[in-house]
Amino acid sequence: MSNDRFLLIKAFGWGFWADMDHLLGQLLAAELSDRIPIVYWGTNSLYSDTIGTNAFELYYEPVSAFSINHLLRPDYTFYPPIWNATNIMIEDLDKTTYMYRNLGDMMNSDANVVVSDVHFFARPIMEFMKKDHWAYGMTPLQIFRCLLNKYFKLKPDILMEIDAFYNTFLKDSAPVLAVHIRGTDKVQEVANLASLNKRYGKEIKRYLDLYEVKKIFFMTDTKTILDKYGRLYGDMLVSTDSNRGVDKDTAVQLDNYKNRRRKGIEVLIDTYLAARCDYFIGNGYSNVSFAVNRLKDWPESHITLFYNTLRQDTKFAIKRTKVELMRRRLTLQEHSLNYPELYGEV
Amino acid sequence: MSGTRFLLIKSWGYSLWADVEHVMCQLLAAEITGRIPVVYWGMDSMYSESIGTNAYELFFKPVSSVSIREVVNPNFSYYPPIWNYGNVLTEDPDKLRWKYRDPASMITSDADVVVSDVHNPITSIIPWIPQTHPMFGKSPHQIYRYLYGTYLATKPEVDKKVQHFIRTHPYFRDEKPIIAAHVRGKALVHEANQLYSANDFYHPNIWRLLTNSGARHLFLITDSKHIEREYKKLYTFNDVLIVSNSRKRLFHGPIRQCNTNYPNKRHKGVELIQDTLDTIKDTYLALQCDFFIGNGYSSLSNTVLRLKDWPESNIKLVY
Numbered sequence: 001m002s003n004d005r006f007l008l009i010k011a012f013g014w015g016f017w018a019d020m021d022h023l024l025g026q027l028l029a030a031e032l033s034d035r036i037p038i039v040y041w042g043t044n045s046l047y048s049d050t051i052g053t054n055a056f057e058l059y060y061e062p063v064s065a066f067s068i069n070h071l072l073r074p075d076y077t078f079y080p081p082i083w084n085a086t087n088i089m090i091e092d093l094d095k096t097t098y099m100y101r102n103l104g105d106m107m108n109s110d111a112n113v114v115v116s117d118v119h120f121f122a123r124p125i126m127e128f129m130k131k132d133h134w135a136y137g138m139t140p141l142q143i144f145r146c147l148l149n150k151y152f153k154l155k156p157d158i159l160m161e162i163d164a165f166y167n168t169f170l171k172d173s174a175p176v177l178a179v180h181i182r183g184t185d186k187v188q189e190v191a192n193l194a195s196l197n198k199r200y201g202k203e204i205k206r207y208l209d210l211y212e213v214k215k216i217f218f219m220t221d222t223k224t225i226l227d228k229y230g231r232l233y234g235d236m237l238v239s240t241d242s243n244r245g246v247d248k249d250t251a252v253q254l255d256n257y258k259n260r261r262r263k264g265i266e267v268l269i270d271t272y273l274a275a276r277c278d279y280f281i282g283n284g285y286s287n288v289s290f291a292v293n294r295l296k297d298w299p300e301s302h303i304t305l306f307y308n309t310l311r312q313d314t315k316f317a318i319k320r321t322k323v324e325l326m327r328r329r330l331t332l333q334e335h336s337l338n339y340p341e342l343y344g345e346v
Numbered sequence: 347m348s349g350t351r352f353l354l355i356k357s358w359g360y361s362l363w364a365d366v367e368h369v370m371c372q373l374l375a376a377e378i379t380g381r382i383p384v385v386y387w388g389m390d391s392m393y394s395e396s397i398g399t400n401a402y403e404l405f406f407k408p409v410s411s412v413s414i415r416e417v418v419n420p421n422f423s424y425y426p427p428i429w430n431y432g433n434v435l436t437e438d439p440d441k442l443r444w445k446y447r448d449p450a451s452m453i454t455s456d457a458d459v460v461v462s463d464v465h466n467p468i469t470s471i472i473p474w475i476p477q478t479h480p481m482f483g484k485s486p487h488q489i490y491r492y493l494y495g496t497y498l499a500t501k502p503e504v505d506k507k508v509q510h511f512i513r514t515h516p517y518f519r520d521e522k523p524i525i526a527a528h529v530r531g532k533a534l535v536h537e538a539n540q541l542y543s544a545n546d547f548y549h550p551n552i553w554r555l556l557t558n559s560g561a562r563h564l565f566l567i568t569d570s571k572h573i574e575r576e577y578k579k580l581y582t583f584n585d586v587l588i589v590s591n592s593r594k595r596l597f598h599g600p601i602r603q604c605n606t607n608y609p610n611k612r613h614k615g616v617e618l619i620q621d622t623l624d625t626i627k628d629t630y631l632a633l634q635c636d637f638f639i640g641n642g643y644s645s646l647s648n649t650v651l652r653l654k655d656w657p658e659s660n661i662k663l664v665y
Binding site: 021121122123126130131132133134135136137138139140141142145146175211284285287290297299301302305307308310313 | 442443444464465467469470485486487490534536537538539540541542543642643648651652658663665
């Protein structure tokens with residue numbers, strides 16, 4: 001049996017920076033379990049272009065010298081046991097049940113190839129960290145910052161596009177404040193989003209007064225929000241020509257772009273540009289905002305991320321749980337009415 | 347221009363151990379650049395007592411034999427360029443704009459005196475470590491261990507306080523092993539998409555150590571009376587709980603001196619020195635314990651991690 005040890009990191013299948021968050025966590029897991037990471041974003045990635053493309057490599061250089069093709073060997077063992085050399089490119093639609101996806105089992109597996117396709121936060125992964133690891137004693141934010149620097153190298157054309165925009169619109173206007181406001185489908189994810197969004201105005205004013213900001217680099221996925229802030233700040237506001245939605249049903253990441261690579265490039269350009277600004281205000285529940293936080297070691301006084309209070313979050317979680325339980329009850333009722341024979345009725 | 351070059355490390359203006367971390371990172375910068383470090387916590391420090399004192403030296407021994415007086419010299423050039431002989435001891439109210447304060451320009455500066463008054467994290471200094479330096483290729487934790495071990499020495503007053511506590515608390519003195527737990531009143535964690543209290547993860551870890559490692563006592567360090575009450579209710583058996591006798595005072599972040607709420611401002615220095623000595627005493631008492639559970643986001647907990655070569659299984663920082 002071969003002693004090769006790989007961690008195949010597949011796409012989680014969410015927004016770009018949500019998938020990157022999953023990827024960063026797994027890169028840490030690969031280091032901690034002494035495996036070579038291979039990133040493969042297949043057809044389940046919202047950013048994949050064609051069946052033969054690894055969507056991750058549309059945007060970044062590979063993270064290791066190996067590709068998924070190196071894993072297509074019948075003599076390799078795989079974990080979780082559902083995988084083998086013939087099916088690892090396929091998306092497992094049952095992955096959200098987390099069956100065979102226990103983090104401890106994955107970290108301690110002896111298989112040649114461990115396949116990771118579900119998300120884990122940094123905290124549980126850090127439980128496996130030994131004292132001699134370079135990240136020992138660092139916070140999740142510090143670790144992910146280092147991982148971003150260590151593994152991710154943008155494709156040259158994307159970097160050129162970022163430079164071009166920066167040099168044209170922002171370079172000579174320092175200090176620049178970057179602002180990221182979420183709308184569209186985020187209202188379904190973050191309870192109280194409207195209330196969070198109302199806090200931006202006051203905070204922007206505080207930064208403008210305190211730091212004599214000359215330009216605001218504005219990022220949003222919602223056209224109405226951009227229009228509103230455009231009216232408020234006029235020429236001071238700078239934004240890219242990214243595609244934007246209008247409501248919860250027109251989320252940009254779910255939009256079917258003619259050129260799907262462009263969808264990823266738009267979010268990347270916005271994120272990296274924001275990280276080049278001097279100050280940042282964003283939404284703590286947004287992976288895009290948090291990516292900006294991770295791309296640079298921001299002085300504490302230069303960045304604001306909005307969150308609900310813990311009490312509010314707990315209240316919303318209880319409410320969400322109740323709604324979910326009710327939904328499950330109704331589904332069960334409906335199922336029993338449609339398939340009475342499965343419930344002991346004839 | 348003279349031959350000797352200095353790095354003047356001023357106060358960052360945050361909590362005690364955050365300011366000490368700033369000093370340690372700058373000491374690394376001083377080693378890399380071949381500058382003599384001089385630590386000066388003046389009136390802008392949260393811990394200043396009076397205009398004539400260097401607050402750092404109220405608690406810790408100097409890091410070099412050079413005093414602040416030798417750094418204030420009309421013949422010296424200074425960097426960042428806002429500083430000169432006349433103003434170098436004052437605080438720059440605009441320092442939070444970070445102008446001229448990036449690590450690259452500070453490390454490459456040719457000025458006689460480079461002044462550091464904002465915190466550049468160790469990860470931004472590490473890339474400048476030359477191959478000839480003993481810390482080249484080491485992890486941040488290893489570098490911190492080296493810096494804290496080399497430079498941080500407490501004044502005898504602190505040692506006396508630590509010894510006094512041990513002498514007057516027989517459980518602490520005689521009944522090992524002891525778990526030290528540093529629990530902050532404010533322990534809200536803001537991570538990607540997550541908001542939670544780190545304090546929720548303490549009790550399972552404490553119980554694990556109490557049951558698996560045969561620990562006899564739990565030494566609680568906290569800045570919160572609420573946490574103290576909670577732990578007194580929970581750990582009632584066998585006199586297991588030992589609470590630090592320090593005053594419980596939440597750190598609310600940097601406050602301008604005029605806004606500090608000491609009832610009698612003339613007593614501020616005395617009270618503050620006592621409180622700060624207590625904080626340092628608690629930290630060094632934690633080092634006397636066999637196990638430690640702390641908050642990974644807290645400077646105090648991280649100092650405990652860095653001051654002793656803990657066996658991996660004996661220390662747990664909650665994130």
